[in-house]
Amino acid sequence: MTLRPFHLAFPVHDLAAARAFYGDVLGCSEGRSSDHWIDFDLFGHQIVAHLDPVAKPVAVENAVDGHVVPVPHFGVVLPPADWRALAERVEAAGIRFGIAPYTRFAGQAGEQSTMFFRDPSGNALEFKAFADDAMLFAKD
Numbered sequence: 001m002t003l004r005p006f007h008l009a010f011p012v013h014d015l016a017a018a019r020a021f022y023g024d025v026l027g028c029s030e031g032r033s034s035d036h037w038i039d040f041d042l043f044g045h046q047i048v049a050h051l052d053p054v055a056k057p058v059a060v061e062n063a064v065d066g067h068v069v070p071v072p073h074f075g076v077v078l079p080p081a082d083w084r085a086l087a088e089r090v091e092a093a094g095i096r097f098g099i100a101p102y103t104r105f106a107g108q109a110g111e112q113s114t115m116f117f118r119d120p121s122g123n124a125l126e127f128k129a130f131a132d133d134a135m136l137f138a139k140d
Contacts, residue, residue: 005044005045005046006045006046007045007046007047007048008045008046008047008048008074009037009047009048009050010047010048010049010050010074010123011049011050011051011052011055011121011123012049012050012051012052012055012119012120012121012123013051013052013053013054013055013120013121014120014121015035015036015037015038015049015051017119017120017121018038018049018119018120018121019038019049020120021119021120022038022040022042022047022049022119023040024093025089025090025093025095026042026086026089026090027086027089028040028041028042028047029041031046035051036050036051037049037050037051042076043076043078043082045076047074055121055122056122057070057118057121057122057123057124058070058071058072060072064104065104065105067099067104068099069099069116069126070098070116070118070124071124072124073116073123073124073125073126074123074124074125074126075125075126075127075128076127076128077127077128077129077130077133077136078127078128078129079129080113080129080130080131082129083101083113083115083127083128083129084101084113084129086127087101087115087127090115090117095117096117096118097115097116097117098116098117098118098124099114099115099116100115101113101114101115102114102115108140109135109138109139109140110135110136110138110139111130111131111135112128112129112130112135113128113129113130114126114127114128114129115127
């Protein structure tokens with residue numbers, strides 16, 4: 001099976017801030033847009049920021065590998081070099097990490113690099129990288 005791009009629509013309270021964050025910080029090219037939404041290319045996947053001036057992030061968190069993980073969240077599994085480059089761009093932009101870049105499940109099945117941060121509307125994002133993509137769904 002050939003992996004197909006996913007589509008995700010999510011609320012933002014400020015389209016200009018979303019445009020700057022997803023476009024300038026994350027490097028997403030912009031597709032179609034209107035006064036109420038913007039399409040972005042997130043590493044080959046279509047995400048759409050929809051204007052909701054009263055959007056509030058959900059505040060659920062779960063413990064994973066000794067860290068507090070925000071739920072819901074979204075992101076992309078990247079090749080390790082792209083993941084490192086993104087971590088450097090996010091840090092250089094002054095974005096505060098919720099979970100700073102680190103190796104999760106070190107030495108175990110599913111070992112991965114991961115980082116969490118939020119967009120200007122409070123939406124949580126996670127980006128991962130695996131040294132071996134076969135570990136994506138690995139079990140102990």
